[in-house]
Amino acid sequence: MKLRKAILTGGGNATRLHPITTTINKHLLPLANKPMIFHAIEKAVEAGITEIFINVNPGEKELQQYIGDGGHWGIKITFFEQTGGPQGIAHVVHEARNFIGNEPFLFYLSDNVLLGSLLDVCNEFNHGHYDCMLTLSTVPDPERFGVPIFDAAGTLIDVEEKPINPPNNFAVTGIYLYGPKVFFDAFDRIKKSARGEYEISSIHSLFLREKKRVGYKEITGWWKDTGKTNDLLIANQLLLDILPESDMPNHGTIDDNAQLQGLIRVGVGTHIGPGVSIQGPVIIGENCILTNCILGPHVTIGPGTEINGATITNSIILDNCEINCPERVISNSLIGKKVIIREAKSDRGGSMILGDKSMIEL
Numbered sequence: 001m002k003l004r005k006a007i008l009t010g011g012g013n014a015t016r017l018h019p020i021t022t023t024i025n026k027h028l029l030p031l032a033n034k035p036m037i038f039h040a041i042e043k044a045v046e047a048g049i050t051e052i053f054i055n056v057n058p059g060e061k062e063l064q065q066y067i068g069d070g071g072h073w074g075i076k077i078t079f080f081e082q083t084g085g086p087q088g089i090a091h092v093v094h095e096a097r098n099f100i101g102n103e104p105f106l107f108y109l110s111d112n113v114l115l116g117s118l119l120d121v122c123n124e125f126n127h128g129h130y131d132c133m134l135t136l137s138t139v140p141d142p143e144r145f146g147v148p149i150f151d152a153a154g155t156l157i158d159v160e161e162k163p164i165n166p167p168n169n170f171a172v173t174g175i176y177l178y179g180p181k182v183f184f185d186a187f188d189r190i191k192k193s194a195r196g197e198y199e200i201s202s203i204h205s206l207f208l209r210e211k212k213r214v215g216y217k218e219i220t221g222w223w224k225d226t227g228k229t230n231d232l233l234i235a236n237q238l239l240l241d242i243l244p245e246s247d248m249p250n251h252g253t254i255d256d257n258a259q260l261q262g263l264i265r266v267g268v269g270t271h272i273g274p275g276v277s278i279q280g281p282v283i284i285g286e287n288c289i290l291t292n293c294i295l296g297p298h299v300t301i302g303p304g305t306e307i308n309g310a311t312i313t314n315s316i317i318l319d320n321c322e323i324n325c326p327e328r329v330i331s332n333s334l335i336g337k338k339v340i341i342r343e344a345k346s347d348r349g350g351s352m353i354l355g356d357k358s359m360i361e362l
């Protein structure tokens with residue numbers, strides 16, 4: 001039976017990205033000025049998926065409004081609420097069992113960003129009669145992930161969740177493929193871990209103990225779990241680097257005295273004024289106003305933002321911000337919606353209004 005269904009994650013609290021994720025769903029944070037979850041949807045569609053089910057937190061409305069019913073991608077998208085609070089990602093799959101039925105499926109953690117294609121992985125799964133296919137990637141910090149355990153002959157024998165002393169540098173990425181029914185049969189026989197969650201690694205360990213056909217494939221190209229701010233910035237940087245020139249049009253107005261180099265996308269209604277210098281790749285949203293500033297490389301700016309005087313590099317700036325601070329440098333930063341950054345009015349220092357869990361370096 002060919003793979004045609006997928007479960008994508010859209011819930012969770014993303015506490016490691018507070019305070020921004022207190023007011024915006026993590027999966028809607030922009031990477032290359034496109035909501036993060038859109039990148040996951042596009043990878044799934046490219047691999048042949050035609051029906052996607054996305055879990056959301058109870059009461060969530062924003063995600064549904066942004067994504068819609070899937071018609072934009074020529075597929076069907078259904079949303080389902082995560083009941084009973086966060087209980088681990090294996091529980092997310094369990095909640096979708098009525099949607100999946102007796103078909104194989106792809107499970108994709110939407111905060112995982114990859115540059116390569118899933119087409120080869122899905123094709124091998126479709127033709128290899130696997131019960132489960134894991135995707136692996138080498139990482140510098142495997143203790144943050146599920147880690148595959150191999151015996152002396154190189155055979156996969158177990159998966160350990162967040163080991164203190166990882167035996168190798170592989171991480172099991174958040175992209176999994178399962179055959180008909182096997183996941184749900186296994187879920188009914190696992191218990192919550194010490195941290196009170198149904199671990200996906202427990203499912204895979206059970207498969208291996210019961211001699212299920214578990215395959216694995218190393219993802220080609222780059223992969224990143226965007227759990228931290230720096231991970232988001234790296235993902236944004238790499239996605240910008242691979243954008244083709246055709247995706248970087250100019251729909252705004254540019255002053256004759258502005259200096260632009262490299263690939264730069266300028267949104268409709270945006271004005272780039274005098275004294276502006278931009279080194280691409282840079283994406284500037286709609287209805288922005290830029291004057292006397294230096295941008296790039298690797299900067300994305302949300303719509304409605306005004307920038308004057310600052311130097312900004314390797315940063316993600318969301319919608320409707322006001323940055324007016326001549327001779328100040330902003331680098332490696334994630335700036336939320338409607339943030340105001342301005343020059344102090346006296347030499348006695350600046351004033352601040354910062355929400356919970358904010359971080360600032362001066």
